Amino acid sequence: MRLRAVSLLAILDLLCSEQGANAASNLTSLVNLFIGTASGANGGSGGNGFPGAAIPHAMAKVGIDVNTTPRQAGYIADGSAITGISLMHDEGTGGNTAGGYGIFPLFPLGNCSFSSCPVSLQARSTLRQFGSASDSASPGYFSTTLVSGIKIEATSTRRAGLVRFTFPAFTTAGTNHIVVDLTNDLQRSFHGGSVSISPSSRVMLSGTFLQSYGTDNYTAYACYDFVNPSQPNATRLTQFGTFHSTSSSTPTTISITPLNTSLSYPFSSSTNPIQAGALLEFSAPAGTTTSSSSSITARFGVSFISSAQACLNAEAEVPTWDWNSIQEASQQKWENVLERVMLPNLQNEDITVVQLLYSSLYRASLVPANMTGENPYWSSPYPFYDSMFCSWDVFRTVHPLLSITSPFEWAEIVNAYIDGWRHTGYIPECRANTKAGYVQGGSDGMPILGDFAVKYSAHASTLGVPTNDLYQALVDTAENTPPDWYMVGRQNTAWKTFGFIPTDWVDPSGSTGLPTREASRALEYALGDFAVRQAGKALGKSSADIAKYANRSMNFVNHWDPTVSSDGFNGFSQRRYANGTFAFSPPNACSPVDPTPHSCARGTDNNVGFYESSSWEMSFFAPHSMSTLIGLMGGDATFISRVDNYFSKGYFQAGNEPSFQMPWVYHYANRPDLSALRVRQIVYKNFNTGIGGIPGNDDSGAMAALLVFHLLGLYPVPSSRQLLIGSPFVSSYTIHNPLLNADTTVTVQGFDPATLVQTPPADSRLYVQSVTVNGVKRGSICWINWDDIVGGGQIVIQVASTPAANGCGSATNARPDSLATGGFN
Ligand SMILES: *[C@@H]1O[C@H](CO)[C@@H](O)[C@H](O)[C@H]1NC(C)=O
Ligand SMILES: *[C@@H]1O[C@H](CO)[C@@H](O)[C@H](O)[C@H]1NC(C)=O
Ligand SMILES: *[C@@H]1O[C@H](CO)[C@@H](O)[C@H](O)[C@H]1NC(C)=O
Ligand SMILES: *[C@@H]1O[C@H](CO)[C@@H](O)[C@H](O)[C@H]1NC(C)=O
Ligand SMILES: *[C@@H]1O[C@H](CO)[C@@H](O)[C@H](O)[C@H]1NC(C)=O
Numbered sequence: 001m002r003l004r005a006v007s008l009l010a011i012l013d014l015l016c017s018e019q020g021a022n023a024a025s026n027l028t029s030l031v032n033l034f035i036g037t038a039s040g041a042n043g044g045s046g047g048n049g050f051p052g053a054a055i056p057h058a059m060a061k062v063g064i065d066v067n068t069t070p071r072q073a074g075y076i077a078d079g080s081a082i083t084g085i086s087l088m089h090d091e092g093t094g095g096n097t098a099g100g101y102g103i104f105p106l107f108p109l110g111n112c113s114f115s116s117c118p119v120s121l122q123a124r125s126t127l128r129q130f131g132s133a134s135d136s137a138s139p140g141y142f143s144t145t146l147v148s149g150i151k152i153e154a155t156s157t158r159r160a161g162l163v164r165f166t167f168p169a170f171t172t173a174g175t176n177h178i179v180v181d182l183t184n185d186l187q188r189s190f191h192g193g194s195v196s197i198s199p200s201s202r203v204m205l206s207g208t209f210l211q212s213y214g215t216d217n218y219t220a221y222a223c224y225d226f227v228n229p230s231q232p233n234a235t236r237l238t239q240f241g242t243f244h245s246t247s248s249s250t251p252t253t254i255s256i257t258p259l260n261t262s263l264s265y266p267f268s269s270s271t272n273p274i275q276a277g278a279l280l281e282f283s284a285p286a287g288t289t290t291s292s293s294s295s296i297t298a299r300f301g302v303s304f305i306s307s308a309q310a311c312l313n314a315e316a317e318v319p320t321w322d323w324n325s326i327q328e329a330s331q332q333k334w335e336n337v338l339e340r341v342m343l344p345n346l347q348n349e350d351i352t353v354v355q356l357l358y359s360s361l362y363r364a365s366l367v368p369a370n371m372t373g374e375n376p377y378w379s380s381p382y383p384f385y386d387s388m389f390c391s392w393d394v395f396r397t398v399h400p401l402l403s404i405t406s407p408f409e410w411a412e413i414v415n416a417y418i419d420g421w422r423h424t425g426y427i428p429e430c431r432a433n434t435k436a437g438y439v440q441g442g443s444d445g446m447p448i449l450g451d452f453a454v455k456y457s458a459h460a461s462t463l464g465v466p467t468n469d470l471y472q473a474l475v476d477t478a479e480n481t482p483p484d485w486y487m488v489g490r491q492n493t494a495w496k497t498f499g500f501i502p503t504d505w506v507d508p509s510g511s512t513g514l515p516t517r518e519a520s521r522a523l524e525y526a527l528g529d530f531a532v533r534q535a536g537k538a539l540g541k542s543s544a545d546i547a548k549y550a551n552r553s554m555n556f557v558n559h560w561d562p563t564v565s566s567d568g569f570n571g572f573s574q575r576r577y578a579n580g581t582f583a584f585s586p587p588n589a590c591s592p593v594d595p596t597p598h599s600c601a602r603g604t605d606n607n608v609g610f611y612e613s614s615s616w617e618m619s620f621f622a623p624h625s626m627s628t629l630i631g632l633m634g635g636d637a638t639f640i641s642r643v644d645n646y647f648s649k650g651y652f653q654a655g656n657e658p659s660f661q662m663p664w665v666y667h668y669a670n671r672p673d674l675s676a677l678r679v680r681q682i683v684y685k686n687f688n689t690g691i692g693g694i695p696g697n698d699d700s701g702a703m704a705a706l707l708v709f710h711l712l713g714l715y716p717v718p719s720s721r722q723l724l725i726g727s728p729f730v731s732s733y734t735i736h737n738p739l740l741n742a743d744t745t746v747t748v749q750g751f752d753p754a755t756l757v758q759t760p761p762a763d764s765r766l767y768v769q770s771v772t773v774n775g776v777k778r779g780s781i782c783w784i785n786w787d788d789i790v791g792g793g794q795i796v797i798q799v800a801s802t803p804a805a806n807g808c809g810s811a812t813n814a815r816p817d818s819l820a821t822g823g824f825n
């Protein structure tokens, strides 16, 4: 990919700059958009990263689409043929392997005569000139070149943008063509819609398609303009019309109708395989010859309200069609995001670490999508965000990262979660393509709202977040049982009746859901209740409430079966029947080394009780009371050897969320040195700057935000102000929090680049010895407060080649907090 060469040049530039890196801030040049774009098929990482043009939290995500699957984000960095450039995409998600969105693609065609142009998906599909080596991208910009020699470029705003096609030459026929595809989203799930063309070259579309993770459909709209009114002679529209399959039984037999201005297909309850769209023909502008290259620029807008709104969005956001100003504005927005983590000593830091850091910060701010003004379901003064795909993925790292660097954006997103409750009764869990997606575990918007309450309650009114509503959203989601807790909310009737989630139990109220993943759901429900407890404390709610939710958050112990043994360790989380008897599943079931194939997804064939995780792993999940687990497991020494065994036996799964916390849990047993070793091992074994550089789906930036935390030597404790602290991968960094308008610099005294390997040499200075905040030495080297990280000032982390003598320190609260031992007070 060309980007790589550009980045290295940029770094050389920075290295040679006498002014130093910060003066010449050009952090976007350090972002590699192709990390995690290898195919998940045939052993690739399947990061499903989206490398196209987008602003931070954009609704429009413009990128090319390949004709092979899997292609969750449309793009795959291989030699696959391209079917078009389309307007919206997901970032890093799993879900349908054919992909999410990919709506209303454009495709350029030369060398054909209007009525016989190869417009169908199959006929037009074509290779890139040099496979994925033809692609280049930087924040706010994407380009590629097809074998035909036609170059495609894109840049964008929140809901609009520009796509430019540069044809190598006008052909013998004197004409070039653009296909505007109505029916082919990435899933080929067209359920009806329409296209209309006006003689001014405006094409308006509407279409209903299936969401990529859930059972529902959504309707989207787009508007394309091909003639810039201020340069009417730059392109000459010489012909237009529509095309459509002659019948749905022979969808690839296409008829092209010149001068036809509209096509409309009624909504149907099943997928209509029809191919249809508009075709436009352009001639060389007056005064040019057929042999010179020429560009056709399309301005687009997208909407979930109407195609007229899509046109308004295009007119408002791209008024003058000025490519450079759109691209520069997009790049500047990214620069503003990236600058919230600065490296004062950038030119001396490890180049790979620097690229990983900024590429990860980039991906962690692509979603959720700011769809404010585009909510098709209710009108509201509050922001509307979508692509919360899923809270299960992002509550652990994405939101805690936003809490540090992006309070304004985060407050909007939190408000969107609250508004979801306001209008549906429950905190949204996996809203994507504007509709509820499947619930994977708990209602994991709860720890997100709890996190906001504990961190920003004092600034909530400045940020426009109504905290009483926030709290009520938490309480309702903690108390009420929705009719179908497979789409939103929790199985609270069972949780409240039993204190665990029973297997084979039918709710007498008639409420239903998918009754699998009982054990892992219960463990997440417990964390959700802790979130209510935390919000209650932060917001001054009644002590009865606080005690109630603290109590309920400890119910994770009710799934603990002390009689189960595995690898010589005793006691594991298990499913349980309503009569209290445990239902045994082998603790290694659904681990990466499960000797017996099991289904570990949501479906009714999951008879293990854990979602995308094993009992071996989920038995470590109680982030709010890890001391309880250490007790259940038999004390520090057993806990430590149990974590070691978990890693050595292969139960760790670097590419999935339930594993995120695992390299850090040694902290709770007073062994931060073991965490430091484990984090180095995991980062260097699983992450790199290549297309396979993410160990699993990026999952809406979850993996990216995790890597940011690992590299900065931090790990957030959900719904709390605590961050575990570790050994950073850079010698210093400065966090800028725009709300508090404070800069906090973390300096690693004795920083040792020799530790930047999978197995740091024994004499390298890996281990944290002391943590000093604004000159005051802390009693713990295991945790730090969020306030310390965002509040401004100087944090000094001293490192040495031997572990600190007292583990976390000698203070009574040196270990990170646990509810059971009086923490979080
Ligand atoms: C940033 O770096 C890129 C890549 O080296 C370069 O093309 C661009 O002009 C630079 N921008 C600024 C503002 O220096
Ligand atoms: C048109 O055909 C010529 C000759 O085959 C070829 O060189 C050129 O790349 C084609 N152009 C396009 C846009 O397909
Ligand atoms: C476009 O071309 C027409 C006819 O050649 C000419 O009259 C007109 O002035 C041109 N407009 C612009 C903006 O160049
Ligand atoms: C366009 O073509 C379609 C299919 O042949 C036809 O149903 C429709 O009426 C035509 N629309 C117009 C405006 O002529
Ligand atoms: C789309 O989903 C709605 C429910 O949200 C349903 O009423 C409608 O029938 C569906 N439409 C299609 C075309 O499937």
Ligand SMILES: *[C@@H]1O[C@H](CO)[C@@H](O)[C@H](O)[C@H]1NC(C)=O
Pocket: 057, 370, 372, 373, 383, 408, 409, 412
């Ligand atoms: C989201 O969109 C709204 C409406 O345009 C805008 O006011 C707000 O600033 C946007 N938020 C972000 C984080 O870009």
Ligand SMILES: *[C@@H]1O[C@H](CO)[C@@H](O)[C@H](O)[C@H]1NC(C)=O
Pocket: 551, 552, 554
């Ligand atoms: C929670 O409350 C119940 C009922 O009052 C009590 O039996 C139980 O011990 C409490 N659990 C904890 C962890 O405080």
Ligand SMILES: *[C@@H]1O[C@H](CO)[C@@H](O)[C@H](O)[C@H]1NC(C)=O
Pocket: 577, 578, 579, 580, 581
């Ligand atoms: C509890 O229920 C399960 C499932 O119905 C059954 O297998 C088990 O024998 C029951 N245990 C007791 C003690 O009744």
